[in-house]
Amino acid sequence: xxxxxxxxxxxxxxxxxxxxxxxxxxxxxxxxxxxxxxxxxxxxxxxxxxxxxxxxxxxxxxxxxxxxxxxxxxxxxxxxxxxxxxxxxxxxxxxxxxxxxxxxxxxxxxxxxxxxxxxxxxxxxxxxxxxxxxxxxxxxxxxxxxxxxxxxxxxxxxxxxxxxxxxxxxxxxxxxxxxxxxxxxxxxxxxxxxxxxxxxxxxxxxxxxxxxxxxxxxxxxxxxxxxxxxxxxxxxxxxxxxxxxxxxxxxxxxxxxxxxxxxxxxxxxxxxxxxxxxxxxxxxxxxxxxxxxxxxxxxxxxxxxxxxxxxxxxxxxxxxxxxxxxxxxxxxxxxxxxxxxxxxxxxxxxxxxxxxxxxxxxxxxxx
Numbered sequence: 001x002x003x004x005x006x007x008x009x010x011x012x013x014x015x016x017x018x019x020x021x022x023x024x025x026x027x028x029x030x031x032x033x034x035x036x037x038x039x040x041x042x043x044x045x046x047x048x049x050x051x052x053x054x055x056x057x058x059x060x061x062x063x064x065x066x067x068x069x070x071x072x073x074x075x076x077x078x079x080x081x082x083x084x085x086x087x088x089x090x091x092x093x094x095x096x097x098x099x100x101x102x103x104x105x106x107x108x109x110x111x112x113x114x115x116x117x118x119x120x121x122x123x124x125x126x127x128x129x130x131x132x133x134x135x136x137x138x139x140x141x142x143x144x145x146x147x148x149x150x151x152x153x154x155x156x157x158x159x160x161x162x163x164x165x166x167x168x169x170x171x172x173x174x175x176x177x178x179x180x181x182x183x184x185x186x187x188x189x190x191x192x193x194x195x196x197x198x199x200x201x202x203x204x205x206x207x208x209x210x211x212x213x214x215x216x217x218x219x220x221x222x223x224x225x226x227x228x229x230x231x232x233x234x235x236x237x238x239x240x241x242x243x244x245x246x247x248x249x250x251x252x253x254x255x256x257x258x259x260x261x262x263x264x265x266x267x268x269x270x271x272x273x274x275x276x277x278x279x280x281x282x283x284x285x286x287x288x289x290x291x292x293x294x295x296x297x298x299x300x301x302x303x304x305x306x307x308x309x310x311x312x313x314x315x316x317x318x319x320x321x322x323x324x325x326x327x328x329x330x331x332x333x334x335x336x337x338x339x340x341x342x343x344x345x346x347x348x349x350x351x352x353x354x355x356x357x358x359x360x361x362x363x364x365x366x367x
Contacts, residue, residue: 013250015110016063016103024104026055036079038155038197039105043075046104050075050097063100064093065239070225071097077223078105078157083178083200085163085219088227091293093239094203097227098159101201106156111147115162115170124148124173125183138187145192148174148200149183155195160202164212171218174200178221207291229294233279236267236294243298248305255309258301258316265358266321269348270297273329273339278347285347286339290331300324322361330366341366 017024024041027049033042041049048055050071052062064071077084078101086094102109113123126149132142151158163171177183181194202222204214230236241263248257258266272278274292276285304320312320330336344366348359 016100017107017109020049020061020063020100020103023049023055023058023060024107026058027060027104030055036197038195040107041104043079046075046101047071049104050100062242064097065235065242066093066227066230070227073223074101074225077225078199078201080223081181081199082223083202083221085202085204085222085224086227087204087206087224089206089229089293090291091295092227092229093295094205094227095161098161098201098203102157102159106154106197108154108156109159111151111156111158113147113158113160115160115165117165117167119166119170121170121173122146124170124177126185140188143185143188148177149192151200152177152181152183152192152194152198155197157198158200160200162205163202164204164214166212168212168215171212171214175215175218175221178218229274233267233271236271236297237263239294240267240297240301244301244305247298247302251302251306253302253305253309255305255314255316258305261354262316262321263301265355266297266301266325269325269343270294272347273343283347285343288329288331288336288339290329290336292329296328300328303327318357318361321358322365325362326365337366 011018027045028041031041031045033044035042039046047068048060050063051068053060074084074086074097084101086098088094099109102111113119123146126146127144128138129142129144132139136142145153148158148160160174178200181198182191184191230239241258241260244263245257248255268279270292272285273287276287277283278285300321301324304316304324307323308314308316308320326340329340340362344359344362348355348362351359
């Protein structure tokens with residue numbers, strides 16, 4: 001076994017270009033469309049990789065389940081010189097779509113700037129190896145290129161996660177890059193000019209819109225696509241079932257997959273608490289302060305499977321689900337505990353015998 005293969009086997013989480021390597025290679029092999037400069041496959045092949053289909057005899061698994069037109073718009077944006085901004089509620093697969101678009105277009109998804117309150121302008125442009133800088137002055141060898149600068153040199157895609165979490169001066173550092181497609185290094189008297197294929201995919205969370213509002217000048221340089229939450233129960237169920245299966249296989253969880261009944265209960269609870277209304281729209285509900293997203297439901301179920309495998313029989317029980325629900329929903333002890341208790345007593349308790357086991361397990365934890 002090669003070192004590369006062993007590293008892939010031992011990796012906790014593979015990047016999309018390795019996780020779906022066979023699919024990408026199959027799509028490239030059968031691709032007959034026009035390939036834009038810097039890309040490894042045509043836009044139609046990228047669309048098939050994201051939304052699913054067949055490449056020869058190989059099934060291409062859908063990476064994003066939702067409005068196909070939104071994916072087409074995202075891919076078309078990357079063909080042009082405009083950057084792409086994916087906006088949505090937490091858990092709407094912004095980062096997952098960003099990663100898989102990068103993997104399909106250029107075969108590399110790891111050039112990432114993670115936006116936080118501590119992200120600096122140097123992380124967007126460049127910085128220096130200060131030991132080399134003090135020893136030899138500014139030289140090309142002392143220059144530390146940011147992921148965006150490296151993407152410009154390679155003609156590939158850089159990803160900027162949670163852009164609205166960054167300070168305004170960091171966001172504004174992107175304006176000249178997106179406008180001029182260059183990064184100047186005055187200390188070396190040089191500049192890096194982006195090669196064809198370069199683009200930036202940024203993500204922003206609508207819950208954090210007020211942290212650092214993007215300027216109109218920066219927004220104009222992005223094509224903005226809003227990713228909605230799953231529109232109906234069936235769509236959300238299919239997303240959760242697919243991702244839970246993939247994650248469980250990746251971690252080799254020694255637990256049976258959740259039954260359809262368990263999936264339905266978890267997704268129903270999340271949709272009702274998120275919307276503040278029961279599915280039959282007969283009763284208004286209070287919503288907890290935390291994020292009740294599809295991604296949280298996936299995390300809850302995989303954690304419950306790990307609990308069942310490690311400390312139970314390997315079969316997912318109501319007690320395992322209750323522990324996950326308690327942790328996912330009750331983030332603020334005072335407010336969220338009251339909201340959850342009201343939901344248990346006013347909604348779950350009245351749903352009949354099929355919900356009784358889960359209700360009892362949740363009530364015991366919430367007392």
